[in-house]
Amino acid sequence: QMHLQxxxxxxxxxxxTLSLTCTVSGVSMSRIPYYWxxxxxxxGKGLEWIGxxxxxxxxxxxxxxxxxxxxxVETSKxxxxxxxxxVTAADSxxxxxxxxxxxxxxxxxWGQGTLVTVSS
Amino acid sequence: xxxxxxxxxxxxxxxxxxxxSCTGTSSDVGSNSRVSWYRQPxxxxxxxxxxxxxxxxxxxxxxxxxxxxxxxxxxTISGLQAEDEADYYCSSYSSxxxxxxxxxxxxxxx
Numbered sequence: 222q223m224h225l226q227x228x229x230x231x232x233x234x235x236x237x238t239l240s241l242t243c244t245v246s247g248v249s250m251s252r253i254p255y256y257w258x259x260x261x262x263x264x265g266k267g268l269e270w271i272g273x274x275x276x277x278x279x280x281x282x283x284x285x286x287x288x289x290x291x292x293x294v295e296t297s298k299x300x301x302x303x304x305x306x307x308v309t310a311a312d313s314x315x316x317x318x319x320x321x322x323x324x325x326x327x328x329x330x331w332g333q334g335t336l337v338t339v340s341s
Numbered sequence: 342x343x344x345x346x347x348x349x350x351x352x353x354x355x356x357x358x359x360x361x362s363c364t365g366t367s368s369d370v371g372s373n374s375r376v377s378w379y380r381q382p383x384x385x386x387x388x389x390x391x392x393x394x395x396x397x398x399x400x401x402x403x404x405x406x407x408x409x410x411x412x413x414x415x416x417t418i419s420g421l422q423a424e425d426e427a428d429y430y431c432s433s434y435s436s437x438x439x440x441x442x443x444x445x446x447x448x449x450x451x
Contacts, residue, residue, distance in 0.1 A: 258440075260387075260442075267344060267430060267442060267443065267444050267445040268379075268387065268430050268432075268442040268445070269344075269442065270432075270439065270440040270441065270442060273440075281438050281439060282439075283342070283439060284342060284437075284439065285342070317386055317387070325392065325393070326373075326375035326377070326392075326393075326434035326440075327375070327377035327389055327392040327393070327432065328377075328379075328387075328389065328432075329389055329398070331386040331387055331388070332386065333385075333386050334386050
């Protein structure tokens with residue numbers, strides 16, 4: 222049974238960098254061709270795809286965020302991470318990590334989400 | 342990329358059917374069969390309900406069905422039940438190798 226768990230600071234100052242980690246259990250990230258993604262949801266709003274990383278390390282990002290986003294994977298720790306630079310209040314959201322199988326284009330497994338608030 | 346367009350809300354009585362539409366463009370919904378649907382009860386993470394337009398993951402009841410015509414996909418819930426009350430989001434893979442979600446629809450069981 223696969224499990225994904227987000228972790229990271231719940232409060233980030235404006236103009237600083239948001240950093241989150243997703244720890245995956247139940248599968249070896251280095252062995253199976255999955256995509257690992259980040260999706261966020263601002264309070265009372267809809268879902269917004271941030272980006273994916275393939276187990277090989279190749280990435281795709283939302284064009285509206287690509288200048289500020291970096292997603293990386295550390296297969297030895299079975300983790301992948303999100304870095305979002307120069308945050309503003311508009312980046313306050315629940316951040317979800319999720320898994321997409323390599324041959325499919327949907328997210329089958331999701332973490333529970335973690336709330337990040339951008340405020341001074 | 343712009344969010345896919347969904348109606349803000351739909352409602353129905355128990356046992357009735359409701360359909361949620363999801364309208365995109367020829368670059369996303371209209372370009373392939375990679376449309377998926379997610380259900381999100383309040384305060385919880387989204388759960389996959391439909392993928393590749395018409396396929397149900399294991400454990401999703403057969404009263405959930407999907408379809409697509411041109412740039413618009415649809416999710417139909419037949420035999421509406423109280424447990425179906427939640428927010429529903431569509432998603433599409435686009436020709437630029439990105440994902441886009443819909444604006445979300447609140448399903449209310451009267």
